[in-house]
Amino acid sequence: MELEQLKHFLKVAEFSNFTRAAEAIGLSQPALSRSISRLEQELGMPLFERQTRNIALTDSGKILLGRARQILSMVDDAKAEINDDGQTGRIRVAAIPTIAPYFLPVQLKKFHQRFPKAKVIVHEDTTENLLRKLSDGVVDVAIAAFPIDAKYLHTERLFDEELLLVMSADHPLASKKSIQVKDIESLPFVLLGEAHCLSDSVVSFCKQKSFHPVSVERTSQLAMVQELVGLNHGVSLVPQMARDLDANETRIYRSLEGTKPIRTVVMVTNPYRYQSLLQRNFHELMRHSLPKNVSSLANAT
Amino acid sequence: MELEQLKHFLKVAEFSNFTRAAEAIGLSQPALSRSISRLEQELGMPLFERQTRNIALTDSGKILLGRARQILSMVDDAKAEINDDGQTGRIRVAAIPTIAPYFLPVQLKKFHQRFPKAKVIVHEDTTENLLRKLSDGVVDVAIAAFPIDAKYLHTERLFDEELLLVMSADHPLASKKSIQVKDIESLPFVLLGEAHCLSDSVVSFCKQKSFHPVSVERTSQLAMVQELVGLNHGVSLVPQMARDLDANETRIYRSLEGTKPIRTVVMVTNPYRYQSLLQRNFHELMRHSLPKNVSSLANAT
DNA sequence: TACTAGTGATGCATTGCATGCATGGCAAGA
DNA sequence: TCTTGCCATGCATGCAATGCATCACTAGTA
Numbered sequence: 001m002e003l004e005q006l007k008h009f010l011k012v013a014e015f016s017n018f019t020r021a022a023e024a025i026g027l028s029q030p031a032l033s034r035s036i037s038r039l040e041q042e043l044g045m046p047l048f049e050r051q052t053r054n055i056a057l058t059d060s061g062k063i064l065l066g067r068a069r070q071i072l073s074m075v076d077d078a079k080a081e082i083n084d085d086g087q088t089g090r091i092r093v094a095a096i097p098t099i100a101p102y103f104l105p106v107q108l109k110k111f112h113q114r115f116p117k118a119k120v121i122v123h124e125d126t127t128e129n130l131l132r133k134l135s136d137g138v139v140d141v142a143i144a145a146f147p148i149d150a151k152y153l154h155t156e157r158l159f160d161e162e163l164l165l166v167m168s169a170d171h172p173l174a175s176k177k178s179i180q181v182k183d184i185e186s187l188p189f190v191l192l193g194e195a196h197c198l199s200d201s202v203v204s205f206c207k208q209k210s211f212h213p214v215s216v217e218r219t220s221q222l223a224m225v226q227e228l229v230g231l232n233h234g235v236s237l238v239p240q241m242a243r244d245l246d247a248n249e250t251r252i253y254r255s256l257e258g259t260k261p262i263r264t265v266v267m268v269t270n271p272y273r274y275q276s277l278l279q280r281n282f283h284e285l286m287r288h289s290l291p292k293n294v295s296s297l298a299n300a301t
Numbered sequence: 302m303e304l305e306q307l308k309h310f311l312k313v314a315e316f317s318n319f320t321r322a323a324e325a326i327g328l329s330q331p332a333l334s335r336s337i338s339r340l341e342q343e344l345g346m347p348l349f350e351r352q353t354r355n356i357a358l359t360d361s362g363k364i365l366l367g368r369a370r371q372i373l374s375m376v377d378d379a380k381a382e383i384n385d386d387g388q389t390g391r392i393r394v395a396a397i398p399t400i401a402p403y404f405l406p407v408q409l410k411k412f413h414q415r416f417p418k419a420k421v422i423v424h425e426d427t428t429e430n431l432l433r434k435l436s437d438g439v440v441d442v443a444i445a446a447f448p449i450d451a452k453y454l455h456t457e458r459l460f461d462e463e464l465l466l467v468m469s470a471d472h473p474l475a476s477k478k479s480i481q482v483k484d485i486e487s488l489p490f491v492l493l494g495e496a497h498c499l500s501d502s503v504v505s506f507c508k509q510k511s512f513h514p515v516s517v518e519r520t521s522q523l524a525m526v527q528e529l530v531g532l533n534h535g536v537s538l539v540p541q542m543a544r545d546l547d548a549n550e551t552r553i554y555r556s557l558e559g560t561k562p563i564r565t566v567v568m569v570t571n572p573y574r575y576q577s578l579l580q581r582n583f584h585e586l587m588r589h590s591l592p593k594n595v596s597s598l599a600n601a602t
Numbered sequence: 603t604a605c606t607a608g609t610g611a612t613g614c615a616t617t618g619c620a621t622g623c624a625t626g627g628c629a630a631g632a
Numbered sequence: 633t634c635t636t637g638c639c640a641t642g643c644a645t646g647c648a649a650t651g652c653a654t655c656a657c658t659a660g661t662a
Binding site: 329332335 | 623628630
């Protein structure tokens with residue numbers, strides 16, 4: 001068994017098609033066909049069921065799929081570990097959309113000052129996709145919010161962040177000195193789409209308080225939520241870090257009285273992969289970097 | 302990087318000598334030299350420091366040493382997993398000398414009846430060596446006694462076993478109805494060599510009872526201990542399973558009154574390697590198999 | 603039913619690359 | 633200075649993986 005063959009196998013499994021996998025690898029279809037053939041012969045088991053129009057992994061193939069990924073990851077890790085000088089290299093950071101634009105830029109700036117030779121690649125995706133990418137080794141570290149449901153991944157709490165009530169400047173509540181949860185129970189809400197975990201945080205806070213937010217709009221970006229709130233489509237709860245970047249005077253932000261809604265920002269890593277010195281330095285930076293204005297709640301239990 | 306190269310690398314590291322490694326692999330020295338060369342070129346780092354008369358691993362080489370072993374183990378595991386029918390295959394069992402001859406034969410007989418196609422290989426060695434073999438993937442499962450000091454290995458208690466006082470049939474204590482610890486405090490002991498963990502168990506029991514056994518003999522086998530005891534060189538504490546196989550009338554065995562000395566027999570496995578169905582079946586057999594006459598103490602807390 | 607398109611397998615000639623042999627270069631020890 | 637024990641390098645060789653052309657199969661389609 002050779003590593004080349006495992007790479008070939010993974011490509012074929014990915015495309016479920018020899019011809020296209022061969023193109024992707026840069027090999028002729030017969031060559032690829034034979035490469036897989038040799039692998040199957042060595043293992044004594046077929047890896048694919050060949051039907052006329054499509055192929056499918058056999059049970060053996062499914063087993064090898066996981067193993068091959070692990071083996072090739074380990075080879076990559078070994079290479080990375082050997083060439084690790086702690087300065088150069090690449091780090092792939094993933095973050096959810098409600099964190100990425102507000103939190104990452106300032107952190108990455110610091111990181112770049114400290115490690116100017118390092119290359120940073122940012123992925124922005126939903127929690128679910130981001131965890132998958134982490135498991136698959138497509139990214140090295142992910143910044144997301146609780147709850148995180150992932151076996152085989154390591155989750156580390158970074159800080160708690162308050163969710164602030166946001167409303168239009170001319171909203172009736174704007175003049176109120178102190179705003180309670182009950183004041184917002186029946187108000188229309190502008191929320192993010194259901195794929196965003198921030199919606200979950202907001203909804204679960206409301207449920208704790210025994211009401212369900214009436215959502216009038218579902219948008220895909222936090223900036224859009226803010227715009228719609230500014231246009232008086234409703235109110236919303238947004239992370240403090242999003243407020244800090246809102247220069248517009250048409251929206252005002254208030255901290256709720258009583259138990260405040262929060263989200264817990266976490267860093268997720270894949271402990272089964274080699275953590276380069278650069279990565280460990282990045283983790284360390286994350287641990288000691290709080291966004292502006294969250295210090296009061298930071299690391300609260 | 303190819304798996305062949307990693308195998309070559311491991312052999313060179315093992316022998317610290319290209320010429321002899323080449324012989325062991327069945328390759329000419331120049332071919333091996335170039336194989337390593339290619340690997341070094343691909344990694345961008347030298348793996349060996351070549352002095353005139355000997356070579357040594359560089360830092361990079363040391364890193365790769367561990368990784369290469371992991372990678373090749375994983376490849377072996379993948380092959381094993383794919384061809385795993387739960388019936389055929391090989392299982393390599395290691396046990397300490399004070400367990401192996403008394404416990405394994407009957408267990409292996411049962412195992413062979415249940416899995417006649419499986420091949421069993423037995424290693425007998427001291428705890429330390431046996432754990433190293435387990436870590437290196439030279440054996441699949443080890444049977445030993447507490448305490449086990451090993452990171453990255455999984456230890457599972459099988460049963461507790463009493464250590465019986467053994468003495469010559471004409472020993473003054475032989476006629477005594479009940480024997481206390483204090484009765485044996487000042488007696489000369491026949492003990493196993495210091496590499497054997499059974500000695501540790503005996504000595505630590507004695508220390509608990511605030512005395513140190515006076516050892517008159519150090520032998521290498523339990524059968525030899527029994528013989529010397531029979532010849533009245535001293536008394537000893539031996540596992541119950543060793544008594545069950547002692548057909549000789551010249552020695553008598555007694556259970557001590559009060560807190561009895563015991564050893565805890567455990568099964569150790571390497572969780573980082575693939576556990577074949579056959580192995581898991583073996584583990585299961587071990588879990589449910591007690592040696593004769595230890596049932597009363599079995600699995601006691 | 604015949605035709606077409608899309609798929610993987612196979613026959614055959616080619617070539618790239620790892621190999622073995624011979625030898626070089628180096629340094630430690632006699 | 634010679635010998636010995638190393639690893640590296642030049643060169644020719646042979647094998648094995650490759651590419652090209654083609655086959656075999658079958659699901660749609662006319």
